Amino acid sequence: MSRTLFRSDNQVAYDKVPVQFKVLPGVREKLKAVPNWQERLRDFVDQLILEESCQNDKQ
Template sequence: MTFKKNHKQGALPYGEKPLGIKPVSFKPRQGQLEKLKTVPNWQELLRDYIDILVEEHCD
């Protein structure tokens, strides 16, 4: 199924800031993934932590 331009279906923006095109991928330590998935809103919390991490180490 193809979508016409300016269609009303599909994914909506998430949060206040737009998401990047390329995902970040890493291998967690054993057991971390299962525990991480139990944290509510973990993806947004991780994005916030990445902002803090970059700010502290890249200035």
């Protein structure tokens, strides 16, 4: 019987295609050392999109 190794707190499934971007040498390792880095990065991206959307609405 298979076990679920990962369970998201999200009500909606994550996109199957990941967002990828290049970083300077050493950043990847430092980022992975940050606790809960994936969820925090997702929150930051959501906030960035929201702020950009608000800026576009003002124009």
